[in-house]
Amino acid sequence: MWGFGSRGDWDDEEMQELMKPDYEGLQAENWPFRSVAEPDDDYLPPGDACQSVSAVLGSVNGVAGAFSFESISDSPPTLPGLAVKGVGSVPVPLTKTHAERLLPHCTKAKGTEKVWELPGDQVEMKNPRWQSGINWLGVTIGDRLGFKYEVLEVVLSKLVVYEAGSRLDKQQDTDENDHVMAKLVVQLPSMHAGGDLVVYEGTSGKEFRYDFGKKDGTAAFAPHCAVYVADAQYAVEEVMSGYCLMAVYSLVLSPDEPTLGAKRADDLLQKKLCVAMADVATENKAIAFLLSDKYNSRSMENFGAAALTGLDRVHFQALTDANALLPPEKQLRLYIVQLEHNTELTRDLSDNPRGRGGYFGRPYSPPSPPTWRNTGNYFSADWYSTSGALLRRFDHKDWSTTFHLLNFGLGGSLRELWSNNFSIEDDIDEMTYQYDAFAIVGWPLAHDVENTTRCIGEDVALASILEEKLIDVAKLMAFMKIATGDDGYDEESVWDDKPSYLEFCQKLCEAVVAAGDVALVGLFFMKFVDLLTEKEELAPSIATLVQAFGWSRTSTFILSTINGLDQESGLGLALALASAFEDDDARTAVTMLAVEKAKAMRPDVLTALADFGLLWEPAVACRDPKAYSEVEQLLKGIDASLLSPVVETLSKHVTATSSPEIRAAFASLVSTRRRWLEAQLALLDKPFTWEMPDAVFPADAQVEAFLRGPHADFIVRNFVSLGAARSFVAEHSSAKQTNASFTLSANGRGSNSVVTVSKTLALSEQHSKEVASYKAELGRLANCVSSGKHGTDSIDRKAEVKRVKTE
Numbered sequence: 001m002w003g004f005g006s007r008g009d010w011d012d013e014e015m016q017e018l019m020k021p022d023y024e025g026l027q028a029e030n031w032p033f034r035s036v037a038e039p040d041d042d043y044l045p046p047g048d049a050c051q052s053v054s055a056v057l058g059s060v061n062g063v064a065g066a067f068s069f070e071s072i073s074d075s076p077p078t079l080p081g082l083a084v085k086g087v088g089s090v091p092v093p094l095t096k097t098h099a100e101r102l103l104p105h106c107t108k109a110k111g112t113e114k115v116w117e118l119p120g121d122q123v124e125m126k127n128p129r130w131q132s133g134i135n136w137l138g139v140t141i142g143d144r145l146g147f148k149y150e151v152l153e154v155v156l157s158k159l160v161v162y163e164a165g166s167r168l169d170k171q172q173d174t175d176e177n178d179h180v181m182a183k184l185v186v187q188l189p190s191m192h193a194g195g196d197l198v199v200y201e202g203t204s205g206k207e208f209r210y211d212f213g214k215k216d217g218t219a220a221f222a223p224h225c226a227v228y229v230a231d232a233q234y235a236v237e238e239v240m241s242g243y244c245l246m247a248v249y250s251l252v253l254s255p256d257e258p259t260l261g262a263k264r265a266d267d268l269l270q271k272k273l274c275v276a277m278a279d280v281a282t283e284n285k286a287i288a289f290l291l292s293d294k295y296n297s298r299s300m301e302n303f304g305a306a307a308l309t310g311l312d313r314v315h316f317q318a319l320t321d322a323n324a325l326l327p328p329e330k331q332l333r334l335y336i337v338q339l340e341h342n343t344e345l346t347r348d349l350s351d352n353p354r355g356r357g358g359y360f361g362r363p364y365s366p367p368s369p370p371t372w373r374n375t376g377n378y379f380s381a382d383w384y385s386t387s388g389a390l391l392r393r394f395d396h397k398d399w400s401t402t403f404h405l406l407n408f409g410l411g412g413s414l415r416e417l418w419s420n421n422f423s424i425e426d427d428i429d430e431m432t433y434q435y436d437a438f439a440i441v442g443w444p445l446a447h448d449v450e451n452t453t454r455c456i457g458e459d460v461a462l463a464s465i466l467e468e469k470l471i472d473v474a475k476l477m478a479f480m481k482i483a484t485g486d487d488g489y490d491e492e493s494v495w496d497d498k499p500s501y502l503e504f505c506q507k508l509c510e511a512v513v514a515a516g517d518v519a520l521v522g523l524f525f526m527k528f529v530d531l532l533t534e535k536e537e538l539a540p541s542i543a544t545l546v547q548a549f550g551w552s553r554t555s556t557f558i559l560s561t562i563n564g565l566d567q568e569s570g571l572g573l574a575l576a577l578a579s580a581f582e583d584d585d586a587r588t589a590v591t592m593l594a595v596e597k598a599k600a601m602r603p604d605v606l607t608a609l610a611d612f613g614l615l616w617e618p619a620v621a622c623r624d625p626k627a628y629s630e631v632e633q634l635l636k637g638i639d640a641s642l643l644s645p646v647v648e649t650l651s652k653h654v655t656a657t658s659s660p661e662i663r664a665a666f667a668s669l670v671s672t673r674r675r676w677l678e679a680q681l682a683l684l685d686k687p688f689t690w691e692m693p694d695a696v697f698p699a700d701a702q703v704e705a706f707l708r709g710p711h712a713d714f715i716v717r718n719f720v721s722l723g724a725a726r727s728f729v730a731e732h733s734s735a736k737q738t739n740a741s742f743t744l745s746a747n748g749r750g751s752n753s754v755v756t757v758s759k760t761l762a763l764s765e766q767h768s769k770e771v772a773s774y775k776a777e778l779g780r781l782a783n784c785v786s787s788g789k790h791g792t793d794s795i796d797r798k799a800e801v802k803r804v805k806t807e
Contacts, residue, residue, distance in 0.1 A: 092190070095243075162243065193241045212226070336386060345374055
């Protein structure tokens with residue numbers, strides 16, 4: 001058997017089916033939320049508090065329960081089979097004869113003469129269909145009242161007889177049982193005039209009027225029902241004639257169900273939600289629920305929670321309303337977050353997609369389904385305030401266990417919970433499983449700083465602290481410890497994708513000043529300022545600290561920070577602070593420290609610093625005369641060749657109003673620099689010649705003599721080979737050319753090999769640039785002196801005369 005036909009056993013449709021990825025299996029295999037629950041396990045938010053919030057929110061549908069209404073279609077049977085203990089059967093409508101038998105067993109309603117009441121336990125409805133009809137009526141009424149998940153028991157509380165001339169003024173039922181949620185008034189078939197029931201809705205002023213079939217003539221032939229919530233006010237208008245017979249039922253919540261003082265379904269749900277949210281706050285849990293509708297970042301940034309629609313808006317509003325009823329220590333802080341997770345899969349190209357063998361006697365290996373490798377898991381979260389402010393974009397922390405997802409008490413699995421927010425991008429050899437949803441996140445307001453720091457970012461947490469009218473010192477201290485890891489929380493504090501650390505430190509300094517606790521100052525310097533690169537730019541903020549707390553209470557931290565830097569950085573920070581400080585003691589201390597830093601540096605390094613020239617002004621203004629005298633001595637000891645940037649900087653600070661001593665010192669520096677410039681020009685500003693009198697070529701005295709002479713080219717001989725000549729060229733071409741400019745080239749053969757040294761114009765061109773620069777500087781110095789702008793003209797001339805006489 002050769003097996004030629006084996007490959008033909010697989011047609012294209014079978015092959016396509018075989019190669020089709022097992023999407024559901026791959027999703028389970030690469031499930032990103034395994035640390036929370038397996039994809040198909042029954043899922044419940046962990047903890048009773050989270051489950052309670054989840055269940056209550058699931059009961060909220062945004063449809064308010066009715067206040068009062070008439071129930072017609074679900075009325076009980078026409079004949080109740082009314083019987084009263086001690087009286088027997090009482091036919092309806094009630095006649096005068098039967099009323100005279102019934103009323104002696106009743107008591108007058110409080111404050112009335114012709115309204116009679118009989119307790120419910122003295123009354124029996126013998127028609128078996130009556131009670132079943134009443135029970136069913138209780139279900140439908142409970143649903144309309146908003147009790148969709150609670151069972152209301154219908155209990156007959158009393159029978160009421162209204163004689164002609166009777167009425168009830170506006171009043172409210174006073175049930176001893178706080179589980180009574182509503183009243184069902186059933187007017188039994190009656191023949192009378194007047195006696196309408198009027199129910200008043202206090203908040204809106206709306207009235208509900210029930211005539212119980214009198215207008216359409218059905219009052220005597222069928223029972224009529226009206227419902228109102230238990231705390232409603234109502235009245236019965238005067239009965240003009242006949243008898244009106246009413247059975248009043250109480251709709252009672254199960255004794256096992258806490259009422260929390262609520263009388264309406266909406267209030268009960270809200271109070272249950274308050275209790276559950278308070279428990280979440282007490283347990284320091286973070287909750288979240290995925291939004292069911294689709295949104296985008298633009299709508300969130302423009303409108304925040306106002307962009308929510310449908311049930312998303314209902315659930316968010318329920319949380320907000322309940323939150324407002326809680327004390328601050330039990331409230332939750334709500335945020336909007338766009339959650340995203342991408343799982344990237346790549347097909348293993350070593351698969352056997354078409355099968356192998358099947359020819360020349362080789363056994364046929366059937367095709368195998370593709371295998372996929374997980375090549376990346378990426379979390380991302382964009383955080384918004386509920387008003388729409390973007391707090392953080394592309395935060396890449398793993399958020400899967402940060403908060404507990406609510407499922408609204410519906411049960412099911414996490415896979416089902418994410419099903420509406422899950423998609424697959426399939427590109428033959430690559431696939432991406434994407435989970436993308438907006439969610440509402442809430443955590444305890446009392447732990448907002450802690451959670452915000454860890455989940456969103458230090459800058460966002462600090463901004464929330466600064467929003468408060470009074471800075472809470474304990475909260476700020478806790479934040480600073482969390483942000484630096486001093487609370488034991490193992491989390492990297494990184495600033496990628498965040499505002500600059502300088503801006504953060506400036507705002508933190510503002511918070512420390514507002515808090516007014518000096519204990520925060522040390523923490524600020526040791527844990528935050530030490531990490532800052534741009535310390536000089538923080539000088540104005542540090543100055544506010546000194547102004548708020550005083551130099552004596554802050555000096556240790558500030559001077560320690562300066563001394564902890566290298567000489568150059570320390571000098572820069574000290575000078576920046578000297579410029580920013582208003583306190584004399586503080587300015588003197590940092591100025592003297594800057595002087596010490598400058599004295600410890602090499603002159604060439606010191607004069608190259610942009611900050612060095614700035615040392616002059618604070619030294620002049622310093623209360624300690626030692627500062628200026630030491631800076632003056634420091635300047636006098638600097639070589640004239642290094643004075644250019646110093647003189648340039650000082651020219652901006654020395655004016656005609658400066659003291660004679662300062663102007664004399666500046667004039668001396670200018671004079672020293674001018675003499676050096678003039679000497680350099682005397683050496684360099686000459687007609688062109690090939691002579692390079694200061695050239696240095698230590699390897700060959702003849703070449704050095706040539707470089708110093710007038711000729712343009714020179715031949716170096718006595719090489720044993722061309723290779724030796726080339727080695728000479730390689731060695732000396734790479735060496736630094738001191739006071740000279742030339743090229744080297746090797747040529748020839750064997751012992752006739754030579755190296756040609758050719759002078760170039762580079763040194764001359766360099767000298768020409770230096771000459772132009774020196775002349776320009778001399779011109780500036782001449783203008784500086786002759787203009788008298790710095791008050792140095794007469795002083796400079798005196799210095800010149802003294803120098804000439806000395807010479």
